[in-house]
Amino acid sequence: MNIINFTPVSAFLGGTLIGLAVVLFFVLNGRLIGISGIASNFLTSKVNRVDNLLFIVGLIIGPILYKFFTSQEINISIPNSFYLLAVAGLLVGVGTRISGGCTSGHGISGVGRFSLRSIVATVTFMIVGILTVWVKNLI
Amino acid sequence: MGKKFNMSKIISLICGIIFGIGLTISEMIDPAKVLGFLNIFGEWDPSLAFVMIGALIIFSPLFHLFQNNKKPIFVDKFSYSNNKELNKKLIIGSSLFGAGWGLAGLCPGPAIASLALLNLNSVNFVIFMFIGFYLSKLLDLTTQAR
Numbered sequence: 001m002n003i004i005n006f007t008p009v010s011a012f013l014g015g016t017l018i019g020l021a022v023v024l025f026f027v028l029n030g031r032l033i034g035i036s037g038i039a040s041n042f043l044t045s046k047v048n049r050v051d052n053l054l055f056i057v058g059l060i061i062g063p064i065l066y067k068f069f070t071s072q073e074i075n076i077s078i079p080n081s082f083y084l085l086a087v088a089g090l091l092v093g094v095g096t097r098i099s100g101g102c103t104s105g106h107g108i109s110g111v112g113r114f115s116l117r118s119i120v121a122t123v124t125f126m127i128v129g130i131l132t133v134w135v136k137n138l139i
Numbered sequence: 140m141g142k143k144f145n146m147s148k149i150i151s152l153i154c155g156i157i158f159g160i161g162l163t164i165s166e167m168i169d170p171a172k173v174l175g176f177l178n179i180f181g182e183w184d185p186s187l188a189f190v191m192i193g194a195l196i197i198f199s200p201l202f203h204l205f206q207n208n209k210k211p212i213f214v215d216k217f218s219y220s221n222n223k224e225l226n227k228k229l230i231i232g233s234s235l236f237g238a239g240w241g242l243a244g245l246c247p248g249p250a251i252a253s254l255a256l257l258n259l260n261s262v263n264f265v266i267f268m269f270i271g272f273y274l275s276k277l278l279d280l281t282t283q284a285r
Contacts, residue, residue, distance in 0.1 A: 011165045011167075014164035023202065027205050028213050043269055057155060058155020059155040060252060062157070063255040076253055089245075089265065093271015096247060099235075100232070102246050102248070109219075112195050112199040125234070130241070132177070134178075136241065
């Protein structure tokens with residue numbers, strides 16, 4: 001194993017902001033953030049629909065504000081295959097709804113409150129994610 | 140009711156913004172960074188683990204401090220699932236999610252945040268993710284819990 005591109009400081013700082021958002025949302029609005037829950041409930045439920053929409057809008061405005069105030073470009077590279085993204089999107093959409101959470105809902109909100117269920121979910125999606133990348137690199 | 144009603148909406152927007160900036164600073168908005176983390180058998184980028192640690196160091200102690208509060212500040216009651224069931228759905232769902240996550244390097248938060256960059260590939264992913272949300276609801280597969 002070689003370690004490359006490791007950015008512990010910015011990763012940790014960004015992580016604390018994410019943690020702060022989850023705390024504020026909990027103490028002020030009484031809910032625990034899980035992005036798959038917020039986004040899917042916005043689509044399929046009338047309960048808290050405006051709140052959920054505004055959260056999603058904020059999530060998109062965040063990077064724009066960062067870019068505006070720091071004048072730094074945000075570079076990302078996403079796989080360029082329509083079919084791969086379609087299959088991946090479907091798997092992520094269906095999978096997070098069947099298990100009731102994603103990286104934020106299970107991985108942060110759930111693990112942070114020591115929910116065994118969320119710890120099991122997080123370990124499972126990490127292992128399957130690692131295996132998927134491993135198989136993909138073999139092909 | 141009136142004033143508090145509006146405050147929860149403003150808080151939702153602000154929390155979304157803070158979360159989105161966190162994803163940007165930590166570079167988790169970039170699928171290449173996430174795939175680097177999952178590539179543990181190849182060239183490994185451990186950064187994602189530090190994002191989780193940073194988030195949990197802030198969230199976990201404060202959650203335990205505030206969880207016994209009578210009520211949240213801007214709404215009438217706390218509402219979050221306390222589902223403790225360890226079942227097949229949890230494992231199957233998490234496995235499907237993990238497979239999609241490993242294929243594209245995108246999970247729901249970064250996928251939505253990356254729409255800010257007007258990247259057609261993220262639009263493509265997000266549309267199919269929402270189709271997945273809708274299908275789960277339609278087929279009654281949903282677990283409303285974490």
